[in-house]
Amino acid sequence: MYATNYHRASSVDEAVRLLSNADEGKYVSGGMTLIATMKQRLASPSDLVDLRHIPSIKGIRVDGRRVTIGAATIHADVASSAAIRAVCPALCDLAGMIGDPHVRHMGTIGGSVANNDPAADYPSAMLALNATIVTDRRQIAADDFFRGLFETALEGAEIITSIAFDAPERAGYAKFPNPASRYAMTGVFVAKGAGGVRVAVTGAGADGVFRQTEMEQALAANFLPEAVAGVTVDPGALLSDLHATAEYRANLIKVMAKRAVAAA
Numbered sequence: 001m002y003a004t005n006y007h008r009a010s011s012v013d014e015a016v017r018l019l020s021n022a023d024e025g026k027y028v029s030g031g032m033t034l035i036a037t038m039k040q041r042l043a044s045p046s047d048l049v050d051l052r053h054i055p056s057i058k059g060i061r062v063d064g065r066r067v068t069i070g071a072a073t074i075h076a077d078v079a080s081s082a083a084i085r086a087v088c089p090a091l092c093d094l095a096g097m098i099g100d101p102h103v104r105h106m107g108t109i110g111g112s113v114a115n116n117d118p119a120a121d122y123p124s125a126m127l128a129l130n131a132t133i134v135t136d137r138r139q140i141a142a143d144d145f146f147r148g149l150f151e152t153a154l155e156g157a158e159i160i161t162s163i164a165f166d167a168p169e170r171a172g173y174a175k176f177p178n179p180a181s182r183y184a185m186t187g188v189f190v191a192k193g194a195g196g197v198r199v200a201v202t203g204a205g206a207d208g209v210f211r212q213t214e215m216e217q218a219l220a221a222n223f224l225p226e227a228v229a230g231v232t233v234d235p236g237a238l239l240s241d242l243h244a245t246a247e248y249r250a251n252l253i254k255v256m257a258k259r260a261v262a263a264a
């Protein structure tokens, strides 16, 4: 056993102050990843600063097509949001595919994005939707936020407070889930908006979530599932593990991209 100090923050400023004063503290939100990591002794923070009771970082706002989701919003609330479904149903569908009901009622969008697990669903949506990650001190474009396996642009005690994006004209998500965990063995989010087509892949990249630019070009010319058939996916930069080889994931990227476009 080891001792951990628990703090319940009631504002973002208080959370930042508590973490800055801790020896080796960590924010905890849904705890779905962090608590499991602590149980496995892969992390042993001196202090846990709980973000779940900060009202300003919870909830969903949709103004026209501008969607803002508080970082401490649980996956179940995104999945069931009528306001988001009216403008971007693909994101509700994605949230509804995360884990199981327990995970969806505890895990948060901010925790998922901050964790940047290479098989997590939300990072692909953030990239494809060209989302902005809003923190207590700046706004970071998704293209600049995800930096590799479990790596992000977050610094020190920086807190994600919300994520925001303009809902695209059309979007779709398809994933091939690991049958045990439901994490993506490969997931593809496709969005078509004013800025063109963006395609983001999770679960398959050896360096985490990435944009599939060849598919973006093919779909910009012809937004139909058949358009990705002619794209060659190089397995060289893909993940090989006990679940699937890189070649298998390369094929899954094409199959999931076709399904995502059909869903869009």
Ligand SMILES: Cc1cc2nc3c(=O)[nH]c(=O)nc-3n(C[C@H](O)[C@H](O)[C@H](O)COP(=O)(O)OP(=O)(O)OC[C@H]3O[C@@H](n4cnc5c(N)ncnc54)[C@H](O)[C@@H]3O)c2cc1C
Residues within 6 Å of the ligand: 026, 027, 028, 029, 030, 031, 032, 033, 034, 035, 036, 051, 071, 072, 097, 098, 099, 100, 103, 106, 107, 108, 109, 110, 111, 112, 114, 115, 117, 119, 120, 121, 122, 154, 158, 159, 160, 161, 181, 182, 183, 184
């Ligand atoms: C059985 C199981 C199945 C799962 N299946 C899936 C799945 O299919 N798809 C999927 O995408 N995910 C899946 N997950 C992960 C789940 O979505 C988690 O909710 C998510 O990864 C982490 O969110 P959390 O709120 O629990 O974060 P926590 O575990 O509390 O924190 C994770 C990390 O993020 C940091 N953090 C949390 N909030 C913030 C913030 N606002 N600002 C800055 N840093 C922050 C913490 O310090 C910590 O380092 C699964 C988890 C489990 C246990």
